[in-house]
Each structure stands twice: as C-alpha cells, then as structure tokens.
Amino acid sequence: MTVAPAQQQGGGTGNLYDVLELVLDRGLVIDAFVRVSLVGIEILKIDVRVVVASVDTYLKFAEACNRLDLESGRNKSPGLPDVVGGITESGAEGKTKGALSGAAQAVSKASDAFQKARDEAQEGSTRRRTTTRKKEERE
Amino acid sequence: MSTYVYGISRTPAPPLRRGLTGVGDPPRAVRVLERDGLVAVVSDAPDDLRPKRRQLLAHQQVLAAVSAERVVLPMRFGSVSEDDATVGEVLLDRAGHFLERLETLEGKVEYNIKASHNQEAVLHLVMAEQPGLRAESEANRAAGGGTYEQKLALGEKIARAVQAREPADAALLRRALEPLTAEVSEGPQSAGWLANLSVLVDREAADALLSAVEELDTSAPQLDLKVNGPLPPYSFVEKTDASADPTATAAARTAPATG
Numbered sequence: 001m002t003v004a005p006a007q008q009q010g011g012g013t014g015n016l017y018d019v020l021e022l023v024l025d026r027g028l029v030i031d032a033f034v035r036v037s038l039v040g041i042e043i044l045k046i047d048v049r050v051v052v053a054s055v056d057t058y059l060k061f062a063e064a065c066n067r068l069d070l071e072s073g074r075n076k077s078p079g080l081p082d083v084v085g086g087i088t089e090s091g092a093e094g095k096t097k098g099a100l101s102g103a104a105q106a107v108s109k110a111s112d113a114f115q116k117a118r119d120e121a122q123e124g125s126t127r128r129r130t131t132t133r134k135k136e137e138r139e
Numbered sequence: 140m141s142t143y144v145y146g147i148s149r150t151p152a153p154p155l156r157r158g159l160t161g162v163g164d165p166p167r168a169v170r171v172l173e174r175d176g177l178v179a180v181v182s183d184a185p186d187d188l189r190p191k192r193r194q195l196l197a198h199q200q201v202l203a204a205v206s207a208e209r210v211v212l213p214m215r216f217g218s219v220s221e222d223d224a225t226v227g228e229v230l231l232d233r234a235g236h237f238l239e240r241l242e243t244l245e246g247k248v249e250y251n252i253k254a255s256h257n258q259e260a261v262l263h264l265v266m267a268e269q270p271g272l273r274a275e276s277e278a279n280r281a282a283g284g285g286t287y288e289q290k291l292a293l294g295e296k297i298a299r300a301v302q303a304r305e306p307a308d309a310a311l312l313r314r315a316l317e318p319l320t321a322e323v324s325e326g327p328q329s330a331g332w333l334a335n336l337s338v339l340v341d342r343e344a345a346d347a348l349l350s351a352v353e354e355l356d357t358s359a360p361q362l363d364l365k366v367n368g369p370l371p372p373y374s375f376v377e378k379t380d381a382s383a384d385p386t387a388t389a390a391a392r393t394a395p396a397t398g
Contacts, residue, residue: 018251018367022337023199024190025327026373027215032229033144036188036217058294061262065276065297066284068262 142220143184145169145201146211146371147230149241152178153208162188162197169201172223174230177237180205181226184219206371210245212237213371244375247321247339250348250368254312254334256301261361265300272296308362309334315355319348324374337374345369 024038143162152171160166163185172179180201188194195216202213220226230237266273275293279285285293312334317323319340326335340348349366356364 018253018365019199019370020195021327021335022249022251022370022373023195023216025215026324026337026376027213028147028218028376029215030144030218030229030233032225033214033218033220034141035215036190036219038190038217055291058291058298060294061297061301062276062279062285062290062294064258065262065266065293066280068259068266068276 140222141184142181142223142226143167143188144214144218144220144226145180145182145198146205146213147237147241148178148180148205148209148211149238150176150178153180153205153211155180156204159201159204160197161201162194164193166197172226172230174227175234177230177234178209179226179230180211181220181223188217188219190217202371206248206369210241210247211371212240212244212376213373215373240376240378244339244372246342247372247375248342248345248369249337249339249372249374250345250366251326251335251337251370251374252312252316252352252367253326253332253336253365254308255332255363255365256304256308257361257363261301261304262297264361265297265304269300272300304361305333308359311359312336312355312362312364315351316348319344319351322375326374339372339375342369 029035145161150173152173155169155171159169161169161182163182167182167185169180169182172181182201198216202211205211206213220229266276272293275296279289279293282289284290313323313336316336316338320338321341322339324337324339326332326337328335338348345368352364352366356362
C-alpha cells in the first residue's frame with residue numbers, strides 16, 4: 001500500500017497526478033463562471049485503456065508467465081509473499097514486471113512530469129530551466 | 140479584471156498563510172471575498188490561464204491550505220468569474236445550497252484509493268484458477284517459450300483472464316471501505332486502474348480507513364493499493380442521488396440551465 005503524504009500544509013502535495021483527475025473532473029462547477037479550456041488534457045485519460053489490449057501486452061504477459069515460478073505456486077495459495085520473494089531472488093524481477101507496468105507507462109510519464117512540477121514548485125519560481133519550460137509547452 | 144475562484148467556504152474566513160499564491164505566472168495573491176456568512180477563496184485570474192501542471196498544482200495547493208483550516212467546497216480547476224462582484228452575487232444567490240453542502244461536509248475529508256493488479260500475484264491467482272491456462276503455459280515453457288503465435292495466443296488469454304478478475308477485485312475493495320465511510324464516489328475511469336474510489340470520511344475516522352486499506356493490501360496480495368489524502372472533498376460537492384432531495388436540489392442547482 002502506498003499512502004501519499006498528507007496535503008495539509010499547502011506545501012506537500014503528494015502525487016499530483018493522482019489528484020489531478022479530481023481537480024479536473026470533480027469539484028464544484030458553477031454555470032455563472034466561465035471555465036478555462038482543457039484542450040490537450042483529455043489525452044491523458046485515454047492512453048492506458050488503449051495499451052491494455054495490444055499485442056505488446058499479450059507478449060509481455062506470456063513472457064511473464066514463462067518466468068513465473070509455477071511450481072512454488074502449485075501447493076500454496078497464490079501470491080504468498082515467499083512466492084514473490086522466490087521470483088525476486090531468481091533475478092527475473094525486472095522482466096516479470098513487464099506487462100502491467102508497461103500498460104501504465106503513459107501514466108508514469110505523466111506522473112514523472114508532475115513530480116517535476118512539484119520539485120520546481122518547492123524550489124520556488126525564481127530559478128527556471130529552459131528545458132523544463134519547453135517540455136511544459138509540449139504537454 | 141476577472142477573478143479565479145478556488146473554492147467556497149464559510150465565515151469566519153480561513154486564515155491564509157501570508158504570501159499564499161495561486162494560479163498565474165507570476166502566481167497571483169490569494170484573497171477572500173465575504174458575503175453573508177460565505178467566503179469565496181479567489182485570486183485575480185491571469186489572462187492566459189492554461190491547464191498546465193504548474194497551474195493545476197497551484198489550484199490544489201491553495202485548496203489544501205484552505206481545507207486544513209476550514210470546510211471548503213473545492214471548485215473544479217479553471218473556474219473564472221467576470222469580476223469579484225459576480226462572485227459575490229453567486230454566493231448570495233446560492234447561499235442556501237452552499238451552506239447546506241458545507242454543513243454536510245464539515246469535519247470530513249476525501250481519500251482517493253486506486254487499485255491495480257500486482258502482476259506476479261494476479262498471475263499466480265489466474266493460473267491457480269484456470270488449469271487449462273496453466274497447462275498451456277507450462278507446455279510453452281517446456282518448448283522454450285513457444286512460437287510467436289503461441290505466445291500471443293497464451294498472452295491474450297491471460298490478459299483476458301486478468302481483466303475478467305477486475306470487477307471482483309474492485310468489489311472487494313469497495314466492500315472493505317464502504318462500512319467506514321460516509322459516502323463513496325467512483326473516480327473518473329481513466330488511468331487503467333481496476334478501481335478508483337473516492338471516499339468521504341470523518342477526519343477522525345481516517346486512521347481506521349487507512350488500517351482497513353492496509354489490511355486488504357495484506358489479505359489480497361493481487362491488489363496494489365494507492366491511497367491519496369486527506370483531500371478537499373472534490374468528489375462530494377454535489378449531493379449524491381441517494382441522499383438528494385429532488386425539490387431542494389432543483390431550487391439550488393448549480394449545474395447548467397439556471398442561467
């Protein structure tokens with residue numbers, strides 16, 4: 001379980017990406033106020049569902065299964081910590097992680113970006129790097 | 140000068156940290172507007188406001204700061220009013236509705252919980268449940284991984300089997316959380332989570348909620364759980380269908396069509 005830091009003091013923000021969808025999709029909407037155009041933002045929302053049903057994903061699943069230690073799972077309830085531990089020890093950890101994390105790749109990228117935003121915000125807005133600004137323009 | 144609105148609270152106005160800034164580049168100073176017991180947390184609206192990371196973060200940070208002090212109805216990102224006077228009119232016009240919502244949400248916070256499958260654990264589970272798949276996988280492995288077509292066929296079946304588990308695992312999460320929460324709201328279905336739930340809990344009950352999530356994390360190893368909070372109650376600013384009184388909501392509706 002991951003618990004994001006509390007967001008009480010205005011400084012800490014946790015993982016902005018996880019809150020982003022709420023900031024954009026939930027919250028009070030009042031018709032007397034105009035809303036800023038959100039063009040470009042919707043792209044964030046559809047990425048993963050597309051990736052999930054791809055050939056790439058299927059291959060990764062198959063490979064993950066090939067590396068899975070099924071023997072240790074035969075007589076045990078699945079997913080026990082020592083089973084996972086065994087896999088890790090066998091050195092296949094990085095590879096078996098493939099399929100699911102691959103599907104979430106688009107999201108992680110966004111997550112990284114927001115992490116960066118947070119770091120910047122913490123640095124204060126006095127120092128700003130040109131590269132970051134360019135990146136921001138693209139997003 | 141148009142006015143950016145972060146959220147609506149009630150008097151006494153929340154004490155804002157000196158120098159608290161919001162959206163814009165340079166960030167605009169945050170201030171409050173008071174009307175008849177209600178408080179709007181606002182700043183000047185920058186002319187060129189776009190939904191960039193920095194701006195979204197600023198919006199969330201202002202609300203986090205306010206929410207630490209007072210119950211607040213968070214606005215969705217990007218709400219801009221013509222001017223301060225218009226914000227004041229909105230507060231006056233819909234005072235009853237806002238006050239009712241603030242009263243309901245007093246002392247409560249939102250937690251957002253996202254669940255995804257832990258790959259190793261869910262594969263073990265799927266293999267244990269489906270001997271056919273398991274046999275196929277073992278045959279492939281014995282053949283040194285199988286041909287491209289075999290891998291593809293197996294992978295597709297596994298992907299489907301894993302996906303078929305999603306509703307059951309989502310229900311598992313919901314059942315674990317529901318007894319501890321005042322309200323549950325499905326989060327936007329976006330990022331490939333098998334479940335994305337926002338729950339409304341009393342501040343004091345937050346620890347119990349976190350314990351329940353941790354317990355589930357242990358008892359259901361196929362789930363990777365991610366908790367975010369406490370948050371301003373983004374998902375609970377409007378009445379849910381269950382608790383809605385149709386006549387009251389019709390009179391105080393904040394959705395389009397009231398002009």
